[in-house]
Amino acid sequence: MATFLISTTVSSSFSCCSTRKIVATINEPKIQVTKIHKPTRPNRSLVAKLDYLNNCTSATTTTHVKEDPYHSGSIKSITPNSMEIVKLHLIKKIVADRLEMHKNVGIQRDNWNHLLMTSVNMITLSAATLASVVAIGSSGAPFVAMKVSSTILYIAATGFLVVMNKIQPSQLAEEQRNAARLFKQLHGELKTKLYLGNPSENDVSEAMEKVLALDKAYPLPLLGSMLEKFPQTVEPAVWWPPMKQRYRKTEEGSKGNNGWDTKLEKGMKEIMKVLKKDMGEYLRLSKIVLNLNKILAVSGPLLTGLAALGSACLGSVNAPWPLMFGVIGGTLASVVNTLEHGGQVGMVFELYRTALGFFKLMEESIEHNIIEQDHDQRENGELFEIKVALQLGRSVSELRQFSDAVSSLDDENASEEFASKLF
Template sequence: MATLKAWSLILNSSLSSSSSKQRGNNVKAAAINIPNRVASISLPGLRNGGFLENMELQNCTEKQLSPVRINRNESSGPDPVVMAKLYAILEAVSDRVEMHKNIGDQRNDWNSLLLTSINSITLAAATMTGIAAISGGAPAAALKLSSTFMYVAATGMLSIVNKIQPSQLAEEQRNAVRLFKQIENQIRTIISIGNPTVVDVKEMMDKVLALDKAYPLPLLGVMLDKFPANVEPAVWWPEQRRKQNKGNNGYNGWNGKLEEEMREIINVIRTKDKEDYLRLGKKALNLNKFLAITGPVLTGLAAVCSALVGSPSHGDWAVVLGVAGGALASVVNALEHGGQVGMVFEMYRSNAGFFKMMEESIEWNLREEDLERRENGEVFEMKVGLQLGRSLSELRNLAAEAAVKGEAIDEFASKLF
C-alpha cells in the first residue's frame, strides 16, 4: 500500500507540471506503464509479507526475547545436576545410618552372648575339675578331659573376643550413626535453604568418605586397632578448605574482641578438656590391655592344671589352680566385657576427637585473613556455646577468666561431658 501511494504522488506531480497535451500523452503512458512497475515492485513485497519489515520485526523480537531467556535461566532455581548429586549423597548417608545401626546392635549382642557363653564354659570347667579331684577311675578321667577341652575352648574364644572388643565395636557404630545423622541433617538444611553449589557437593562427599574411614564396617583388614601404642583423638572430619567469598563488604560478624575470646576458648579446650579425656583414655586402655591378657592366661593355666589333676607329682596344686584359675578368669571376663572397658576407652577417644575438631575449626577461622571467607562470627560463637553447653554470657565469662588465670584455670570448657 505504501508503494502505491508513493507512485500516486509521483504521478500527480508529473501531471501538474506538463501541458494539457503532454498531460494527456503522459497520462496514457502512465496508464500503460504504472501497472507493470507496480506489479514488478510492490507485488513481490505483498506476496512475501514485507521482507524488510519481517527482518526488522525479527531483530526486535530477538532483542526483546534474549534478556528473558537469560533471566529465566538465572531464576529457574538450583542446578538440577547439583541437586541430583546432593540427593544421591543423602540416600547413601541414610543407608549408612541403617547399616551402622543394625551392625551396632549385632555387635552389642555379640558382647552379651559371648560374655555369658564364655563364663558359663569356664565355670563349668572349674566345677568339673573340682569333681574330678574327688572322684576316681573312669569318671575322673572323663571329667578331667572334658574340663581341659572346655578350658581350651574358653581360652580360644577369649583371645578372639579380647582382640575384636565387641563393646568397643558397638560404641564405634553408635558414634557413626550419630555423625551420619548430622551429615544427613546438614544436607537437608542445604537443600531447604536453596541454591546449593558444586562446593557443597564436594564438602558433603569429603565428610562421608572421612567418616567411612574413621568408623569402618568390616572387621578383617580395616578394623581399628583396639590396643594402640599411643592414645590419639578420633578423627572423622575432612581437612578444612577455604570457603567461597560471601560478599559481606568486609564485615562477617567478627571483631577483635571475638577473636580474642575464641583464642582463650581454644586454650581451655586444649589444656583442660582434650587433655583430660586423653589421660582418662590412656588409663582405660591400660586397664583393658591388662584384663585382655589376664583372662586367656588364667584359662590356659587352668586347662593345664585340670589335665594334671590326680597326678602324684603335682598333688593338690593342680586342683587349686585348675579350679581357682577358672573362677578368676570368669571374674576378669565379667569385669572386662561386662563392664565394657573397651567401650569406655572408645568413648574417651571420641570425646577427645570432638574437642580436637572444635579446636581445629576455631583455629581455621582465626587463621583465615579474609573475613568474608570465614563463617559468620555471631553464628559461629553461638555454635561454640551450644557445643560446650554454655550460653553466650557464660562463654564470654569463661574466656575472660581464662585470660586472667591462663592454664591455672580450674573450670573445663564443656558442661555437657
C-alpha cells in the same frame, strides 16, 4: 399428520332425514432425523497445549520444562543448580543407607558382647565345677570323662577369650553408635542445604569428602580394616576431612565483619587454649583405660590356659597345684572376663577417644575461622559463638564470662575449670 373423514347417515321416521358428518383427527409422533458427522482429527495446536499443561503440572523443582504450545516438539532446559541438587539428593540417600547399616551392625555387635561374655563365663564355671568334682575323689571312666571334659571346656574358653579380647565387641558397638550418630548429623546438614536451595559444586564435593572420612574413621568390616584396639599411642578419633583454608585479603570498604569483632576473636583464642587442657585430661584418662584393658585382655586367656593345664594334670601329679589352677584359675578368669566385657572397658576407651576427637574438631574449627582473613569466608560470628557455647554446655553469656576470666589470668594461674561441661 393424516386426516380421515367419516360420513354417517342416520334416518328417523319421526324426523326429517338428516346427514351428520363426523370429522376425526389422529396425530402421529413426529420423527426427527439428525445428521451423523464423521469424527474429525483434533486440532494440532490443542494437543500441543494439553501436552504443555501436563508437563507443567508434572515438572519437579529440579528440572523446569519449557515447551512451545504451538509446536509438537519440546525443549527441556535445566536450571544452573539442578545437577548439584540431584547430586546432593543422591548423597543424602547413600548417607541414609549408611546410617541404617551402622545402626544394625552396632546392635549386632552389642549382642555379640553380651552373648559371648555370658557363654564364656558359663563354660569357665562349668569347667571349674567339673575340676572340683574330680578333685573330690573318684576313679575309673567317670573320673577320666570329667577330667577331659573340664580340660576341653577350659581350652574352648581360652580360644573364645582370645578372639573377644582381640576384637573387643563393646568397643566395636560403640564405634558403630558413633558412626550412626555422625551419619545422622550429616544427613540433617544435607537436608538443610537442600531446603535452603542454591547449592554449589563445593557443597557436593564437601559432602562426598565427609562421607568418605566417616567411612575411614568407622569401618564396617572386621577383617582387614578394623581399627586397632590396643594402639601404641592414643590418637583422637578423626571423622572429618581436612579443612581447606582460603587465604583471601578483604578489600577495603567493601566487606562487612560478618558478625566478628576483636573481642569475639580474642575470646575464641582463649577458649582454644583451654580446650588443650581438656584434651590433655582426656588423653590421660584414655591411657589409663587402655593400659587397664591390656592387662585384662592378657589376664583372661592366661588364667583359663593355666586352669586347662591344672585340669589336665589332676590325678596325674601328686601335688596341690593342679587343683588350685583348675578351680581357682577358672573362677578368677570368670571375674576378669566379667570386669573387662561386662564393664565394657573397650567402650569406655572409645568414649574417651571420641571426646578427644570432639575437642580436636572444635579447636580446628575455631582456628580455621580465626586464621581466615576474609570475614565473609568465615562462619557467621553470632551463629558460631552460639554453636561453640552449646557444644561446651554453656550459654552465650557464660561463655563470654569464661573467656574473660581466662584472659585475665596468667598461664601459671590459669582457671581450674575446664572448657566443656558436657564431658
